[in-house]
Structures are given as structure tokens and as C-alpha cells.
Amino acid sequence: MPPGRTTRRAVRAARSRPRRIRLETDQRRAQLLALARAAFSDRAYDDVSIDDIAREAKISKGLLYHYFPTKRDLYVAGLREIAAELVRAVTSVPADLAPIDRARAGLDAYLDHITRHSRAYVSLMQGGIGSDPEVADVVDGVRRQLADTFLKDQPFAPLFVGNARFETAVRGWIGFVEHATLEWCVNPRLSRVELRELLVEIVFAIVQALAPPMFKPRLG
Amino acid sequence: MPPGRTTRRAVRAARSRPRRIRLETDQRRAQLLALARAAFSDRAYDDVSIDDIAREAKISKGLLYHYFPTKRDLYVAGLREIAAELVRAVTSVPADLAPIDRARAGLDAYLDHITRHSRAYVSLMQGGIGSDPEVADVVDGVRRQLADTFLKDQPFAPLFVGNARFETAVRGWIGFVEHATLEWCVNPRLSRVELRELLVEIVFAIVQALAPPMFKPRLG
DNA sequence: AGTCTGTATTGACCACAAGTCAATAGTTGA
DNA sequence: TCAACTATTGACTTGTGGTCAATACAGACT
Numbered sequence: 001m002p003p004g005r006t007t008r009r010a011v012r013a014a015r016s017r018p019r020r021i022r023l024e025t026d027q028r029r030a031q032l033l034a035l036a037r038a039a040f041s042d043r044a045y046d047d048v049s050i051d052d053i054a055r056e057a058k059i060s061k062g063l064l065y066h067y068f069p070t071k072r073d074l075y076v077a078g079l080r081e082i083a084a085e086l087v088r089a090v091t092s093v094p095a096d097l098a099p100i101d102r103a104r105a106g107l108d109a110y111l112d113h114i115t116r117h118s119r120a121y122v123s124l125m126q127g128g129i130g131s132d133p134e135v136a137d138v139v140d141g142v143r144r145q146l147a148d149t150f151l152k153d154q155p156f157a158p159l160f161v162g163n164a165r166f167e168t169a170v171r172g173w174i175g176f177v178e179h180a181t182l183e184w185c186v187n188p189r190l191s192r193v194e195l196r197e198l199l200v201e202i203v204f205a206i207v208q209a210l211a212p213p214m215f216k217p218r219l220g
Numbered sequence: 221m222p223p224g225r226t227t228r229r230a231v232r233a234a235r236s237r238p239r240r241i242r243l244e245t246d247q248r249r250a251q252l253l254a255l256a257r258a259a260f261s262d263r264a265y266d267d268v269s270i271d272d273i274a275r276e277a278k279i280s281k282g283l284l285y286h287y288f289p290t291k292r293d294l295y296v297a298g299l300r301e302i303a304a305e306l307v308r309a310v311t312s313v314p315a316d317l318a319p320i321d322r323a324r325a326g327l328d329a330y331l332d333h334i335t336r337h338s339r340a341y342v343s344l345m346q347g348g349i350g351s352d353p354e355v356a357d358v359v360d361g362v363r364r365q366l367a368d369t370f371l372k373d374q375p376f377a378p379l380f381v382g383n384a385r386f387e388t389a390v391r392g393w394i395g396f397v398e399h400a401t402l403e404w405c406v407n408p409r410l411s412r413v414e415l416r417e418l419l420v421e422i423v424f425a426i427v428q429a430l431a432p433p434m435f436k437p438r439l440g
Numbered sequence: 441a442g443t444c445t446g447t448a449t450t451g452a453c454c455a456c457a458a459g460t461c462a463a464t465a466g467t468t469g470a
Numbered sequence: 471t472c473a474a475c476t477a478t479t480g481a482c483t484t485g486t487g488g489t490c491a492a493t494a495c496a497g498a499c500t
Contacts, residue, residue: 015478025476025477028477038281045351046349046351046353046418047291049456049457050457050458050459050460051456051457059477059478060478060479060480061457061458061479061480062459062461062478062480062481063477063479065458065459065460066476066477066478068457069261069459070459071457071458071459080308087417088405097466123351125350126350126351126356128350129264129266130345130346130348130350131264131265131266131267131343131346136346164409164410164414165410165414165418167409168400168403168404168409168415168418169400169418169422171399171400171403172395172397172399172400172419172422173396173397173452174399175392175395175396175397175398175400176392176393176395176396176399177392177394177395178399179391179392179394179395179396180388180389180391180392180395183388183391184388189384189387189388190384190385191386191486194385195383196389198385198388198389199392199471201429201430202389202392202429203425205425205426205428205429206422206425207383208425209422210421210426218450241448244445244448245448248448259456269485269486269487270486270487270488271485271486272470273488279448279449280449280450280451281450281451281486281487281488282451282452282489283448283449283450284446284449284451285488285489286448286485287447289485290487290488291487291488296493300493353479
């Protein structure tokens with residue numbers, strides 16, 4: 001090093017020094033979130049390392065921790081985004097359709113969204129960290145919101161509010177949809193429309209099975 | 221201090237040295253499996269450390285690795301045991317009952333078993349490592365075996381073999397049962413009998429909804 | 441008794457990834 | 471030009487899964 005007269009700055013300028021790149025907080029955060037979503041979508045949680053993501057973003061690990069306090073926080077933030085997108089897609093179907101068309105439209109939106117993000121859906125559902133309470137909360141929140149959207153203003157809804165049997169059944173139906181969809185993502189033996197029709201038939205069969213007998217004629 | 225073996229040896233020889241305890245391979249293995257099952261039943265996979273289990277067994281970590289090559293192997297071995305117990309419980313119901321009684325008996329066995337091991341069931345189902353292919357295989361195997369047991373020799377079975385719609389529905393029904401059961405473990409709003417009856421009603425409703433119309437009268 | 445052999449057992453060690461923190465470089469405003 | 475602020479770094483710590491050569495113990499065979 002020739003210190004002498006030359007300032008540190010000059011020396012630095014002489015060689016092609018790598019300028020640090022500064023981004024606005026929001027941009028950087030968004031960039032990291034996007035990278036994290038992509039990473040967690042095709043690898044399992046444990047197979048994604050913070051160093052990986054930092055390297056992809058061309059920043060140091062320390063900086064990543066400046067934006068997200070822990071790896072879980074980063075994961076959860078991405079999960080929340082995906083969850084919100086899914087809920088938004090499903091809740092945006094028109095509410096003034098006939099019950100069966102509401103069901104069709106809702107399931108269509110659901111399946112559309114999942115088809116477009118199937119890798120992410122599968123990884124997040126079965127490769128995530130089920131033990132984390134925050135993760136469990138997010139997943140549970142999605143389920144509740146989807147079920148609520150689905151049942152809201154349905155003509156048969158008033159028959160069932162607060163009915164434990166019915167609410168258990170709704171819970172179960174969500175499980176039905178998720179399992180069938182997950183299986184279908186991995187090994188699609190039905191067309192998307194066939195799957196949707198199957199799910200619609202099932203939900204109406206369930207509602208009919210649970211309705212008090214005197215109301216059954218109304219539901220056909 | 222040069223902490224060589226010589227030092228340790230001398231010290232050991234001086235004071236009354238603790239005798240090593242030797243166990244037969246099978247006993248040791250069984251002990252470790254039992255401890256692992258207990259540990260993984262009330263803490264999540266990541267919250268259980270190999271050192272914990274070794275400490276509980278009063279052995280060194282190295283010895284544990286002599287019996288189980290990796291932490292996952294230990295986990296999977298425990299999971300396999302639990303899975304086998306569940307399958308055995310459910311498949312041991314008599315096969316010569318009427319369809320609806322078969323369903324009742326099978327679900328009773330399932331719920332009984334889960335009630336007795338609810339902590340383990342919940343942790344294993346949502347706290348495990350879904351990303352591990354071996355784990356996924358075990359869980360998937362249980363599902364298939366239970367579904368097969370359930371459907372075997374049912375009078376309506378011949379109508380459906382190889383039918384993609386039906387098999388998707390079976391898959392979904394399993395999801396229904398699992399979700400409803402999991403929710404019920406956490407927050408039991410129905411009695412066990414009520415839950416069982418609900419699940420029975422649902423499965424018959426599903427079968428009926430999927431049966432070709434001309435066969436429907438037969439199924440009531 | 442000795443001693444030989446097989447193996448159950450140990451503890452020190454490694455690798456790697458999550459998470460910490462003081463120091464530094466770049467920006468912005470006075 | 472200086473000062474304040476913060477985005478950014480890189481070296482560090484810590485915890486945990488996993489490895490391995492050395493060792494202690496039991497049983498068998500002189």
C-alpha cells in the first residue's frame with residue numbers, strides 16, 4: 001500500500017473498488033421477500049439457508065437480518081403475502097350468484113390460483129413448519145376466511161350458525177378440499193373442471209346430509 | 221492444560237471410576253426409540269435435540285448415532301411404530317359387519333387410538349417434517365391402508381374401482397376425517413360418539429352423491 | 441488364571457447454519 | 471465542509487447434527 005500523500009479515498013478510487021449499493025428500505029425489503037418466496041417455494045424450509053438468500057440478493061447476511069429479525073420472520077412474511085393473495089382471489093368472486101354458482105366460482109378462483117402457484121402451494125402446505133404457532137395461525141386464518149366467504153349469505157347458512165356439528169363438518173370439508181387439491185397437484189387424474197365439479201357436488205351432499213330433514217327439499 | 225487421554229486416565233484410575241453400563245443391542249434400541257417417541261410427541265422436531273435424548277438415556281451422543289444413523293432415522297423409526305399401531309388398531313375390527321357398522325367400528329377404533337395418543341397425534345401430524353420424503357411415505361401409507369381397510373368388501377366398492385372421481389373423493393374424505401379429528405383434539409365441541417356419527421354420515425353422503433343414479437336405492 | 445476378540449461406549453472433534461455486533465461507507469441536509 | 475443518520479459489511483459467537491479413533495467391558499478359548 002502506498003499511503004504517503006494519497007488519501008485513502010484516492011487509493012480506493014484508483015483500484016476499481018466495489019461501490020456499495022444502497023437501496024431504499026422498501027425496495028430492499030420487497031426484493032428480499034420476493035427472493036424468499038421463490039426459495040421457499042421450491043425447497044423445504046430447512047433446505048433454504050439465509051446465506052443462500054443473501055447471496056442471491058448480493059448482500060451480506062448481516063443486512064438481511066437488518067430487515068428480518070429471524071429466518072422464521074422472513075418465511076412468515078412471505079407466507080402471509082401468499083395467503084393474502086389467495087384469500088383476495090377467492091373473496092373477489094361476485095356475491096350475487098345462485099348458491100351453486102357461488103360455489104363454482106369460488107372453487108374456480110381457488111383452483112386457478114393454486115394451479116398458477118402449485119409448486120409454492122405444495123411446498124408451503126407440506127414442507128413448511130407446522131410447529132410454528134405463527135405459521136399455524138396464518139394457515140388457520142386462511143381456512144377460516146375461505147370458509148366464511150364460502151358460506152356467507154348462503155341461504156342455508158342461518159340453519160347452522162353456532163351448530164357444532166355443522167362447524168365441524170365445514171372444517172372437515174376444508175380438509176377435503178385441501179387433500180383432494182394437493183393430491184391433484186401432484187397427480188392430476190381429473191381435469192380442473194372435473195375436480196371443481198366433484199368438490200361442488202361433495203359440499204352440497206354434505207350440507208344436505210346435515211340439514212334438518214324438513215329443510216331438505218329447499219336445497220336441491 | 222493439555223487435556224490428553226493420559227490425564228483423564230490417571231484421574232479416572234485414582235478416584236472410583238464410574239462403570240460403563242452395557243445393554244443388549246435390542247434393549248438399548250428399544251429404550252432409545254421409546255425416549256424418542258416421547259420426546260417427539262410433546263415437542264416439535266426442531267425442538268428436540270439429539271443431545272437431549274442422549275442425556276435422558278444417560279448415554280453419549282456418539283452411542284445414539286451407533287444405533288440410529290441420523291436424527292431423521294430416529295424420528296422415522298418412532299413414526300413407523302406409531303403408524304403401525306394405528307393401522308393395526310383400525311384393521312382389527314371384524315370384517316363381517318354391515319357396512320354402516322363396519323364404518324362405525326373402524327372410526328371408533330381410529331378415534332379411540334387417537335384419543336389415547338392425542339398429543340403425539342397432533343405433534344406428528346402438524347409438527348413433523350412434511351418435506352422429508354420418507355415421512356411423507358409413512359403418512360401416505362397409513363392413509364392408503366386405512367382407506368383400503370375401510371372400503372374393502374364394502375358392497376359398493378365394485379362400482380368404483382379405478383374410478384378417478386371416486387378415488388379423489390376417498391382421498392378427500394381422509395382429509396375430512398383428519399382435519400375434523402385434529403380440530404376435535406384441540407377443541408372438542410362434540411362427544412366422541414357424536415363425532416363418529418358425523419363422520420359416518422358424511423362418508424355415506426359422499427358415496428351416495430357419487431354413485432351412479434341407478435344404484436342409489438341400494439345404498440340407503 | 442490370562443488373553444483374545446468383538447462390540448458397546450465414550451468424548452473430543454468437525455462442519456455448517458442461525459444469529460450478533462461493532463465498525464464503516466454512503467446519503468442527505470445545514 | 472461538517473454532522474447526523476442509516477444501509478451495509480464481515481468477523482464473531484453459539485448451537486446442533488454428525489464423525490471417528492480410542493477404550494472399556496463381556497464372553498470364549500486356551
